[in-house]
Amino acid sequence: MIHPEVPEVPENPxxxxxxxxxxxxxxxxxxxxxxxxxxxxxxxxEPIIPHVAMERREVVREADLLxxxxxxxxxxxxxxxxxxxLAPTGAAxxxxxxxxxxxxxxxxxxxxxxxxxxxxxxxxxxIQSDTPVSLQLYGQTPLRFDxxxxxxxxLECTLSGNALDVRVWDGSKQEPAVVTGFPFGGxxxxxxxxxxxxxxxxxxxxxxxxxxxxxxxxxxxxxGEIWLGMNSEQGPAHVSRLTVKPLxxxxxxxxxxxxxxxxxxxxxxxxxxxPRPGFRLGAAAALNPLVSDPHYAQLFLGGELGSxxxxxxxxxxxxxxxxxxxxxGETEALILLAERHSLTVHxxxxxxxxxMPKWMQELPFTTEADKQRVRRVLEQHIxxxxxxxxxxxxxxxxxxxxxxxxxxxxxxxxxxxxxALGEEYIDIAFRAAHEADPNAKLYINDYGLETxxxxxxxxxxxxxxxxxxxxxxxxxIGIEGHVYEMPRDTIKPRTLRQFMDxxxxxxxxxxxxxxxxxxxxxxxxxxxxxxxVLKVCLAAPNCTGLTIWGMDxxxxxxxxIKGGQLxxxxxxxxxxxxxxxxxxxxxxxxLRAA
Numbered sequence: 001m002i003h004p005e006v007p008e009v010p011e012n013p014x015x016x017x018x019x020x021x022x023x024x025x026x027x028x029x030x031x032x033x034x035x036x037x038x039x040x041x042x043x044x045x046e047p048i049i050p051h052v053a054m055e056r057r058e059v060v061r062e063a064d065l066l067x068x069x070x071x072x073x074x075x076x077x078x079x080x081x082x083x084x085x086l087a088p089t090g091a092a093x094x095x096x097x098x099x100x101x102x103x104x105x106x107x108x109x110x111x112x113x114x115x116x117x118x119x120x121x122x123x124x125x126x127i128q129s130d131t132p133v134s135l136q137l138y139g140q141t142p143l144r145f146d147x148x149x150x151x152x153x154x155l156e157c158t159l160s161g162n163a164l165d166v167r168v169w170d171g172s173k174q175e176p177a178v179v180t181g182f183p184f185g186g187x188x189x190x191x192x193x194x195x196x197x198x199x200x201x202x203x204x205x206x207x208x209x210x211x212x213x214x215x216x217x218x219x220x221x222x223x224g225e226i227w228l229g230m231n232s233e234q235g236p237a238h239v240s241r242l243t244v245k246p247l248x249x250x251x252x253x254x255x256x257x258x259x260x261x262x263x264x265x266x267x268x269x270x271x272x273x274x275p276r277p278g279f280r281l282g283a284a285a286a287l288n289p290l291v292s293d294p295h296y297a298q299l300f301l302g303g304e305l306g307s308x309x310x311x312x313x314x315x316x317x318x319x320x321x322x323x324x325x326x327x328x329g330e331t332e333a334l335i336l337l338a339e340r341h342s343l344t345v346h347x348x349x350x351x352x353x354x355x356m357p358k359w360m361q362e363l364p365f366t367t368e369a370d371k372q373r374v375r376r377v378l379e380q381h382i383x384x385x386x387x388x389x390x391x392x393x394x395x396x397x398x399x400x401x402x403x404x405x406x407x408x409x410x411x412x413x414x415x416x417x418x419x420a421l422g423e424e425y426i427d428i429a430f431r432a433a434h435e436a437d438p439n440a441k442l443y444i445n446d447y448g449l450e451t452x453x454x455x456x457x458x459x460x461x462x463x464x465x466x467x468x469x470x471x472x473x474x475x476x477i478g479i480e481g482h483v484y485e486m487p488r489d490t491i492k493p494r495t496l497r498q499f500m501d502x503x504x505x506x507x508x509x510x511x512x513x514x515x516x517x518x519x520x521x522x523x524x525x526x527x528x529x530x531x532x533v534l535k536v537c538l539a540a541p542n543c544t545g546l547t548i549w550g551m552d553x554x555x556x557x558x559x560x561i562k563g564g565q566l567x568x569x570x571x572x573x574x575x576x577x578x579x580x581x582x583x584x585x586x587x588x589x590x591l592r593a594a
Contacts, residue, residue, distance in 0.1 A: 042523040044579035050294035051264035051302070055256040056116070062124075062245040065228070069113035069256040073329035076107050076231055083240040086133065086232040090322035094355060096147040097560075102358055105149055105318075106134065108229040110141060110291050111258050111333035115226035119250030122196045125230075129237035130189050132160040136229035137195060139221045140171075141288040143566065144312060146557055147355075150174070150566050153220045157195060157204065162188050164206055170218035173564030182212030197221060198247055227292070257291040258333070262302045262341060269303030270584075273591035276538060280344060280545035282307035284514070287330045289555055290337060295578040299551050301341040307394075308338050309346040309513070309547050315355040319385055323359050323377075328388055335392050346547065347393040348513075349400035349445065350382050351429050353415035365420035374420035379432045386436035395441035397478055397513070398433050399426050403446050403463075407455035412463075426463075427472045434473040441544075445478030445513050450496045451489055457499050464506060476544070477503050478513035483529055484558065484571070486521045493532045497540060504542040512537055514549040516557060519570035523582040530573065531586035538594050552578055 066084060071077050076089040091105040115121065127133050139153030154169040156176075162185065168178035184206040194205040202214045230239065246252035265272075271281050285308040289296040300308060312318055313330040320326050338345050349355075363377060364370045386396065404413045412418050417425035426444070433442050444464065448456040460477060467474055479499065483489040500510045517529045537543040550556045554576035558569030568576040573584035 041582055041585065044575050044581050045585070047578045048266060048295060048298055048574075048580070050298040051262060052294040052297050053259075053261055053263050055259040056253050059244060059246055059252040059254060062243050063254060065113050065242040065244055065254070066239070068254045070258050071109065071112055073111040073258070073333045074107050074109040074229075075327040075329055077109070077329075080238075083238055084230075084242070086129075086230055086237040086239060087325070088233045088235065088322070089231065089325060089327055090233070090357070091327065092317065092321060092357070093144075093147060093149060094317055094358075096354060098148075103149060105144070106136065106229060106231045107327075108136070108138065108141065108227060108288070110227060110288055111329070112256065114228065114255050114257055115244060116253040116255050117221070117224055117226060117246070117250065118252070120196070120198045120247035121226070121250065121252055122194060122198075122245050122247055123226075123228075124192070124194045124241065124243045124245075125239060126190075126192045126241035127159065127237055127239050128190050129159075129232055129235065131232060131235035131237070132158055133232045133237045134158040134230065135193060135195070136231075137221075138227040138229065139219065139223050139225065141227055141292045143555065144286055144288060145555075145559060146312065148561070150561065153218075153223070155195070155202070155220055157193060159188075159191050159193060159206070162186075164193070164204055164211055166204065166212070166214065168214070168218075168220060170220055172218070174561060175564075177218065178214060180212070180214070182206075184209065184211045192241070196247065225292070258336075260291055260297060260337065262298060265303035266298065268588065269305075270587060270591060271306035272303055273588065274306065275591070275594045278544065279538065280306040280547075282309055282344075282346065282545055282547035283551045284309045284311035284348070284547065284549045285334060286311045286555065287313065287333050290334070296552065296555070299574065299578060301337060301343070304551070305343060307344040307346055307545065307547065308334065309348050310334060311348070311550070312355075314347050314385065315349060315352055316360060316381065317355050317357045320360075320381055321357050326384060326388070331389065335389065339392070344394045345392065346513075347386075347389065347396040349397040350385060350433060351378070351398060351402075351417065351425075352400040353413055353417070354401065356416070361416060363416055363420070365416060371420045374416065375425075375428060378417060378421075378425060378428055382429055382432040383436045386433050386440065390437040391439070393437075393440060395443060395475075396433055397445040398429050398442050398474075400445045401447065402426060402444065403448075403456055403459055405455070406448065406452050410452075410455045410459035423463075423466075427467060427470055430467070430472050430474055441475040441509070442473060443476045443478045443509075443511065443513070444474065445480065447480035447482055447514075449477070449479050450481065450491055450499050453495055453499060457502075461502055461506065464503075464508065468506065474508070476509035476511060476542075478511050481512050481515040481533060482549070482557075483515075483517040486518060486525060489518075491529060491533055493536050496533065496536050500536070500540040500543055504540075509542050509544050510540070511544050512546040515546060516549045516569075516571040517583065518558070519581075526571075527582040527586035530583040531590050534587050534590050535594075538590070548572065552576060 143150040158165040167176040196203040552574040556569030
């Protein structure tokens with residue numbers, strides 16, 4: 001149990017009003033934390049109530065989806081006269097849990113038109129391409145985590161040569177439950193495909209001729225929601241027609257998710273309780289759940305937070321999946337939603353060797369010419385990304401997790417950047433970011449700084465001091481704070497504050513950047529850790545904020561796949577069904593008393 005410090009009573013038995021109120025506030029904080037960690041308060045509270053509005057219109061006859069909302073936010077898509085151009089993106093995820101396997105991450109239209117249906121419907125597309133093109137209909141958006149993607153309900157139709165290849169994910173496992181193909185005749189370059197759900201069947205038509213059918217079983221479209229995706233990974237494609245219509249008298253609506261707004265704030269949201277001007281409580285956010293899950297949207301945009309961190313959208317593998325191909329759409333949508341709801345944005349991350357696309361990983365670095373090319377790639381990537389979002393991203397994790405080892409073995413990671421350029425790569429990265437946006441605050445971000453202070457912590461401080469000696473523009477240090485195993489990862493308030501003070505001695509700000517705390521040791525231990533870290537942050541004058549790595553256990557970084565199904569995590573302040581935990585109440589009580 002962590003008890004707040006109680007001030008000593010002065011010799012004068014009569015306290016001033018200010019002294020009395022200060023002492024009372026500290027005592028109340030202790031009482032509140034004691035109350036929030038009592039056995040009776042272990043049970044999570046009631047689920048939050050979403051107040052989310054989006055533009056909707058009913059479809060009576062055939063409707064043009066290309067005119068129904070923005071399409072520029074889908075990766076690889078470009079709106080042109082007469083339709084939509086699709087370009088290969090190479091979007092993929094380095095799956096660290098599967099030995100750095102490269103998993104595909106096909107584009108999905110989430111910030112724009114989607115469908116809401118009560119039954120039968122038809123989707124019709126006209127596509128011109130000499131290479132395979134896929135049309136995807138999602139009954140639920142996939143969930144994206146740090147290094148893997150979870151498929152929930154999806155129908156994929158790929159036009160390849162003179163065959164229509166169909167795959168169906170029904171939510172029972174991560175592999176498709178149905179894989180089949182339907183041949184067709186006629187032109188293979190100019191194709192019109194229609195997908196119908198009608199009277200318990202999925203019917204497929206190409207160039208006006210029905211080529212196959214499947215039973216419409218399982219939960220592929222049981223949600224009533226239909227999300228669209230299209231991609232052409234081997235060459236360009238042109239989509240000149242994309243329409244939808246209801247069948248057999250069933251109701252069908254087009255919902256424009258880009259119009260999403262929160263109409264009512266959460267009562268007593270955490271950010272509204274923050275006593276320090278400029279101090280931001282934040283969380284890592286993803287676009288898919290923001291627009292597909294009203295509870296998630298309410299939690300992230302409805303007053304609980306003052307900032308969001310881009311969870312994956314700005315990692316190198318996501319923002320430049322192939323050399324020269326930048327996919328800004330997801331980040332642009334996140335920023336638009338943040339601006340609409342008065343949140344600041346922290347960019348994560350410009351340089352991170354564990355989330356690099358394959359082409360970056362394989363850059364040669366042997367000769368001097370190779371090294372100069374590595375430098376150009378690094379500088380170009382950073383300048384392109386930062387300048388694109390100039391003035392809209394307040395701060396950046398420029399270099400993420402550059403340190404390897406613990407204790408006396410702490411050293412810089414053997415990344416491609418280090419192998420080619422040595423420690424100077426960090427200087428190059430910060431200078432490039434500063435040149436692209438001189439007003440953005442630039443951080444170096446890492447883990448273990450507060451739990452291994454004599455190793456990783458001292459190494460970081462020494463590294464930053466060397467950077468300052470070389471005139472490198474750096475404004476702060478991000479302290480991750482992943483508490484996955486107790487007592488190994490437990491954050492001690494005194495040690496955390498000592499690191500913050502040491503950074504202040506170098507003229508640097510700090511931020512707790514990725515806090516999440518295991519629930520394996522019980523609600524009491526989890527709540528104490530969240531509350532004590534927040535208390536330290538509020539007290540340290542150079543701490544600019546605290547960011548939690550997600551807010552709810554359904555989307556937390558400790559989630560995983562078991563038996564083909566998503567297993568929610570346990571390390572965040574809200575349950576998987578959006579009920580506030582004891583940890584959330586502990587943070588609230590610290591803020592009330594601050």
